[in-house]
Amino acid sequence: MKLFKTKFQTGLVALGLVAMAGLAACGADEGEVVADDGSVTIATIAPMSGPSAVYGESQVAMIEHLFDEANADGGVEIAGEKHKLKLKVYNDEGTPQGAQAVARDAMDEGRKFVIGPFNSGSTSAIQSEMAKSDAFWLLNSAIVDGPTKNPNVFRTAARIQAYNQPTIDYLKAHPEIKRVATITDQTHTAMMSSQDQFVKDIEALGREVVIEQSMKLGDTEFRAPVSEVIKSDVDLYVLRVNPTEAGLITKQMDELGGTVQLQWSATITNADTKVMFPDTSLMDGVLRAAPATSLDTLIVQGNERAKALDAELGAKSGGYGAFNHDAVQILFKAFAKAEDPSVEAVIKAMTELTAEDVADVTLNTYAGQDGGLVFKDREVDFKGEMAVYKDGTGWILAD
Numbered sequence: 001m002k003l004f005k006t007k008f009q010t011g012l013v014a015l016g017l018v019a020m021a022g023l024a025a026c027g028a029d030e031g032e033v034v035a036d037d038g039s040v041t042i043a044t045i046a047p048m049s050g051p052s053a054v055y056g057e058s059q060v061a062m063i064e065h066l067f068d069e070a071n072a073d074g075g076v077e078i079a080g081e082k083h084k085l086k087l088k089v090y091n092d093e094g095t096p097q098g099a100q101a102v103a104r105d106a107m108d109e110g111r112k113f114v115i116g117p118f119n120s121g122s123t124s125a126i127q128s129e130m131a132k133s134d135a136f137w138l139l140n141s142a143i144v145d146g147p148t149k150n151p152n153v154f155r156t157a158a159r160i161q162a163y164n165q166p167t168i169d170y171l172k173a174h175p176e177i178k179r180v181a182t183i184t185d186q187t188h189t190a191m192m193s194s195q196d197q198f199v200k201d202i203e204a205l206g207r208e209v210v211i212e213q214s215m216k217l218g219d220t221e222f223r224a225p226v227s228e229v230i231k232s233d234v235d236l237y238v239l240r241v242n243p244t245e246a247g248l249i250t251k252q253m254d255e256l257g258g259t260v261q262l263q264w265s266a267t268i269t270n271a272d273t274k275v276m277f278p279d280t281s282l283m284d285g286v287l288r289a290a291p292a293t294s295l296d297t298l299i300v301q302g303n304e305r306a307k308a309l310d311a312e313l314g315a316k317s318g319g320y321g322a323f324n325h326d327a328v329q330i331l332f333k334a335f336a337k338a339e340d341p342s343v344e345a346v347i348k349a350m351t352e353l354t355a356e357d358v359a360d361v362t363l364n365t366y367a368g369q370d371g372g373l374v375f376k377d378r379e380v381d382f383k384g385e386m387a388v389y390k391d392g393t394g395w396i397l398a399d
Contacts, residue, residue: 033112033341039084040341043106045116047094051218051244054272055118058318059140060089063115065313066328078335092117096125103129111135112343115327118320120144124189136343140327141293141320144190148378152343154350155379156327158291160190162384163265164198166289167238170263170386170398171205177235177261181211183225183249184240188217191240191265198240210234217242222249223256230258237261238289243268243319247276254282263287267319269294270394284391287398291364291384293320296395298363306363322363329361330374351375 034040044063046056067085075082090106092098099122106114107129113136117123123142130137131150139147139155143163147153171177180202184191199209210232213225226249229237237253239246243266250262267290268276277283292298295317298306309317309325318324330353337349337357353375355368367383369376388398 034083037084038081039086040113041086041088041111043088043090043111043114045090045092045099045102045106045114045122046118047098047122048089048091050093050095051242052094052119055141055318055320056091056094058316058321059116059118059324060087061313061316061318062321062324063087063328065309066325066332070332076332076335078338079340083341092119092122094119094122096121098122099125100129107133107135113346114138115140117142120190121187123147134343136346138327138331141323142190145193151378152347153378154347154375156330157293157323157380158382158384159379160194162291162382163191163289164194164201164384166384166386167198167263167265168201168205170287170289171202171207171236173399178207179233179235180207180209180238181213181229181232181234181236181260182209182238182240183213183215183222185242185245186214186216188240188242195240215241215245217245219245220248222252225249226253226256226258229253229260230256234260236263238263238265240265242266243272243276250282250286251277261285261287263289265289267293269315269317269319269321270296271315272319273389273394280389281391283389286389288387288389288395289384290387291323291382293323294318295321295363297385297387297397298322300394300396303363326358326362326364326366330358330366333358333361350378 044059046059047053048056070076090102092102099117103126115138118141120142123139124144127147130147130153137153139157141157143158143160148155184195186192202209211229237260239249239262246264246266253260253262264286273283274280295306295310299310309321333353334346334349337352338345354372355366355374356372358366358374366374367381369381374380386398387395389395
């Protein structure tokens with residue numbers, strides 16, 4: 001069951017699930033993590049309300065689903081034992097202030113293992129809390145730089161370059177695109193911090209960035225910036241914003257009669273695209289520069305596991321279904337490799353995981369780094385891709 005309390009308070013998803021062994025704090029013993037009944041409580045920080053709630057809901061849905069699968073198969077083993085798992089959901093509302101409040105709650109309540117936060121702004125806001133904590137943190141979606149400098153923070157998601165590099169590669173392959181405009185969400189920490197380098201990389205190709213615009217999460221009126229782009233003879237308009245705002249810009253571009261090529265730097269599923277655009281022809285030809293965070297492009301490529309998850313979860317898998325899935329599966333592998341249920345043992349196991357170790361359980365392909373290891377400095381080597389929306393088909397890889 002899920003119990004969500006008032007603002008910034010937590011919700012408990014009590015799952016009668018068999019799962020991985022708990023994590024102890026650095027220097028702590030197993031008793032601090034494993035309950036008397038043998039269960040382990042795992043925390044996740046996610047936006048369960050506010051503009052990003054759809055992502056928090058899908059994050060929780062995928063975690064629950066994978067725990068259910070583990071339960072059906074007898075659980076996830078660590079040090080020769082299996083443990084039931086309880087999931088404690090902390091609702092940060094997708095805000096830095098909310099993240100700071102619930103991160104303190106989680107640490108005060110003794111949580112030793114945390115998935116999230118989902119948002120980059122939230123993650124950036126609690127870096128100091130992560131650093132001083134004795135918990136193990138796993139970033140499954142946030143792309144902001146910095147947190148993984150802490151030895152107890154790992155990231156299975158892509159970093160900001162996986163959203164930027166596909167644009168650069170696409171421009172190299174399409175010399176006809178000469179003039180570029182960007183609009184960037186001021187509240188998105190990673191997008192803003194990479195904006196200057198993104199522009200430099202575009203200009204290094206001999207292209208001109210003629211307009212740099214900004215907006216804030218929650219804005220709804222974009223006719224003025226869109227009109228500016230239309231009047232400026234722009235070839236490519238890069239929307240470095242969240243899906244809701246990207247959708248509004250796309251609609252308002254159409255309303256104003258603009259024909260500028262649009263490129264989203266946000267993920268959205270085929271199902272959500274149809275909800276946002278009852279007339280999906282408005283999205284035909286729209287580009288999307290991002291890693292394979294959702295199941296959609298994997299399904300088109302024939303990934304059987306992605307197809308099965310889509311059949312079981314449907315729209316609940318969300319825009320980050322693949323990332324959420326892979327984060328949990330990689331963690332399962334680390335637990336299987338760990339010598340005991342302690343933070344130290346899990347950190348060691350995560351550090352020693354190879355690309356071969358996880359290849360049979362992840363949807364995406366994680367490239368081997370030094371010595372074939374999945375992690376280097378607690379980061380994965382994950383590439384982005386350019387996709388294009390084809391009306392009647394959905395998102396497919398672009399040429």
